[in-house]
Amino acid sequence: MGLDFVGQGAAETDGNIITTTIDKVVNWGRKNSLWPMPFGTACCAIEMMATLASKFDLSRFGSEAIRFSPRQSDLLIVSGRISIKMMPVLKRIYDQMPDPKWVISMGACASCGGVFDTYTLIQGVDQFIPVDVYIPGCPPRPEDLIDAVLQVQQKITSGASPKGVESVYE
Amino acid sequence: MSEENQVEEEPKPLVLEKLEANHADALLAQDESRGTVVVVIHKAQAYAVLEYLKTDPELAYTFLVDVTAVDNSQMESELMQFDYARFMVVYQLYSYQGQGRLRVKVPVHENDLSIPSVTGLWQGANWLERETYDMFGINFDGHPDLRRILMPDDFDGHPLRKDYPLRGRGERERFNFDKQNV
Ligand code: SF4
Numbered sequence: 001m002g003l004d005f006v007g008q009g010a011a012e013t014d015g016n017i018i019t020t021t022i023d024k025v026v027n028w029g030r031k032n033s034l035w036p037m038p039f040g041t042a043c044c045a046i047e048m049m050a051t052l053a054s055k056f057d058l059s060r061f062g063s064e065a066i067r068f069s070p071r072q073s074d075l076l077i078v079s080g081r082i083s084i085k086m087m088p089v090l091k092r093i094y095d096q097m098p099d100p101k102w103v104i105s106m107g108a109c110a111s112c113g114g115v116f117d118t119y120t121l122i123q124g125v126d127q128f129i130p131v132d133v134y135i136p137g138c139p140p141r142p143e144d145l146i147d148a149v150l151q152v153q154q155k156i157t158s159g160a161s162p163k164g165v166e167s168v169y170e
Numbered sequence: 171m172s173e174e175n176q177v178e179e180e181p182k183p184l185v186l187e188k189l190e191a192n193h194a195d196a197l198l199a200q201d202e203s204r205g206t207v208v209v210v211i212h213k214a215q216a217y218a219v220l221e222y223l224k225t226d227p228e229l230a231y232t233f234l235v236d237v238t239a240v241d242n243s244q245m246e247s248e249l250m251q252f253d254y255a256r257f258m259v260v261y262q263l264y265s266y267q268g269q270g271r272l273r274v275k276v277p278v279h280e281n282d283l284s285i286p287s288v289t290g291l292w293q294g295a296n297w298l299e300r301e302t303y304d305m306f307g308i309n310f311d312g313h314p315d316l317r318r319i320l321m322p323d324d325f326d327g328h329p330l331r332k333d334y335p336l337r338g339r340g341e342r343e344r345f346n347f348d349k350q351n352v
Contacts, residue, residue, distance in 0.1 A: 084341055119337060120336065120341075
């Protein structure tokens with residue numbers, strides 16, 4: 001399950017008691033139940049939907065509880081082109097998510113504007129919100145998104161702070 | 171052999187016949203493009219002609235498919251053709267009475283960017299004209315709500331004009347989060 005034991009109580013107590021630290025238990029819980037806030041604005045969102053559906057099944061990794069309210073989520077998946085009119089909305093949604101929160105920038109467009117080097121497109125959402133994991137590809141395959149979620153999980157297990165919330169574990 | 175090569179003269183489309191009979195002075199040019207009749211109309215009579223096209227029982231172009239514009243400022247020959255009119259407002263019409271498609275073009279000069287709104291004829295023109303205003307800066311007189319529809323309200327300029335730089339004028343790097351009503 002990914003919960004590291006700190007003490008060695010297992011042998012002495014027939015495995016009925018384990019000792020660990022609060023941080024580890026909390027992180028273990030967080031990691032296995034990330035609630036994503038989908039921000040799908042273009043074709044990448046189609047792959048995100050496929051990731052969530054039965055064939056790829058993101059719920060195997062505990063992240064199937066998609067919330068359409070940012071106040072109930074801790075993982076923002078930006079999948080698609082973000083225009084200059086949409087960016088303030090995205091920023092507002094990010095701000096509404098409770099800490100700690102993680103951000104995945106999915107696809108070339110969200111990460112750097114992709115092929116749309118035009119007047120209306122944000123050339124990378126990381127100019128305005130902190131991004132934890134970038135996914136390359138146009139569009140990335142669902143496996144790539146799953147991999148990104150696993151990377152976020154790894155980050156949580158390691159105790160590292162999310163990009164945007166540097167002080168949360170201090 | 172020679173008879174076989176001869177192309178049979180198509181009968182003149184009804185819409186051209188009727189326009190020539192009723193609005194000959196408004197008709198600047200006529201053309202045909204891949205089976206669609208194209209007519210260029212003088213701006214002063216644009217509303218009257220469009221109204222005629224819609225209400226005439228035989229023509230009955232009741233469906234306004236699209237309203238858009240073309241910036242010809244980088245096509246000298248096009249500009250010359252209609253007395254240096256930079257823009258061409260394009261109405262795409264469809265008739266269910268068997269007349270099919272019709273494209274109506276109206277030259278608009280840069281120094282007078284207003285043209286009558288056709289929202290009174292086709293309700294659907296509302297958002298189409300807003301888009302044309304947003305992208306080209308054409309002012310539709312009598313439009314009930316002529317605001318930008320695609321770009322943010324505080325956007326400067328009209329991005330589909332040929333003199334608008336593709337990468338913009340720095341809008342995508344600097345914009346005000348507070349100013350926009352989120
Ligand atoms: S990266 Fe490709 S697939 Fe994804 S939103 Fe951009 S164009 Fe669409």
